[in-house]
Amino acid sequence: MRKIWISLCFFLLFLNGRSQEVEEVLYKAGFENVMVKSEGEDTIKVFFEHREFRSPYHSMRYAKLLLRDVQDKNIVWAPLYHNFPIGNYNAENYNYRPLTKEDKTFFKRNNSWFKGYRFHFRIHPNFAARFGFYDQPFQTKLDIILDTRLYLATGLSIQSGIRIPVQNSLDSRNSGVRLAPSLLHCFTQPVPNHFFGISLGTYYYDRYGWDLQYRYSPLDSRWSFGLESGLTGYYRIDADSYATGDLSFFHAVVDAEYRLPFENLSLKLSAGQFIFEDKGFRVDLIRQFGTVDLGLYAANTNVGTTAGFQFAFSLFPGSIYRSQNLELRTTEAFRWEYSYNNEEPVAKSYRLGIPRLSNILRQYNARFIKSLSN
Structure with a gap:
């Protein structure tokens, strides 16, 4: 014995x-x-x-x-x-x-949610553009954001950083360094295939408030279904001032997405009330190329009709510096969207500073992963 x-x-x-x-x-x-x-x-x-x-x-x-x-x-x-x-x-x-x-x-x-992670500092651009004005046909705005994410518990984190203006011919915002979009975020999967993302903080499009995402997404299935909702208001933060409006903009959008049986194509139909409180629908066709997503979309709401394209990819070079407890890197997901309609805010959704659930879980779909391994 x-x-x-x-x-x-x-x-x-x-x-x-x-x-x-x-x-x-x-x-x-x-x-x-x-x-x-x-x-x-x-x-x-x-x-x-x-x-x-x-x-x-x-x-x-x-x-x-x-x-x-x-x-x-x-x-x-x-x-x-x-x-x-x-x-x-x-x-x-x-x-x-x-x-x-x-x-x-x-x-x-x-789980070692504190000791198991390095302090990450992430560099990513915030780029906006508008085309078509006779006297200034190409208006652009570029900021560089340096942010970090700290884990507070399983699935619970806080993200914040600074925004450094580089160039602006698009609007009248001043050129001072200011706080980047910052949020408290909870990601969880309480039961298999049911995912939630809940955020409270400031977002892009100068919005602040709360944001709720739910997605039923069996990761070995072609189908997934989602709901996005939130209550937001406008805020403005500059180098020397800060102002907020009322939390008065409610949005609620449902969607269904189907992964087609060829070419890693996904078709997504969304409908509801979008962030500028316009009501209508949007159709996205998204193609996944390994680490790159390319998409076309068209939308119609009571405000107007538009179409455009979007893409998402990791920025080179990735890791810039790594030690036992610290890492400096470029963003894993730079996303940009263009709409031919520059004036009317048709079927818009603000960016959180982290990818939305549909964009995250699309990467974890087993059919997509198997296609990359073949």
């Missing part, structure tokens, strides 16, 4: 040593909050977050390459987003399954 206990202790020490080796290898490569769970004799599950990549596929592929010399077991990935696990992906074929009760218990027991 004593020999059995001694053998068991040595086996557990061996497993712990291999787990620590996996955690150290991944952490040095920019992965954060790495946790390794044994799934029997021949499989381990690796929880992790990597904030430099838009698509979890690229982080999983990178981790697999890093671990090929230090890990001889089968691997199941459990990627995190904002310190909350999304689901399970098999490392060989990227089959998806929701989190189990055991996964949630393990994560809750081992």
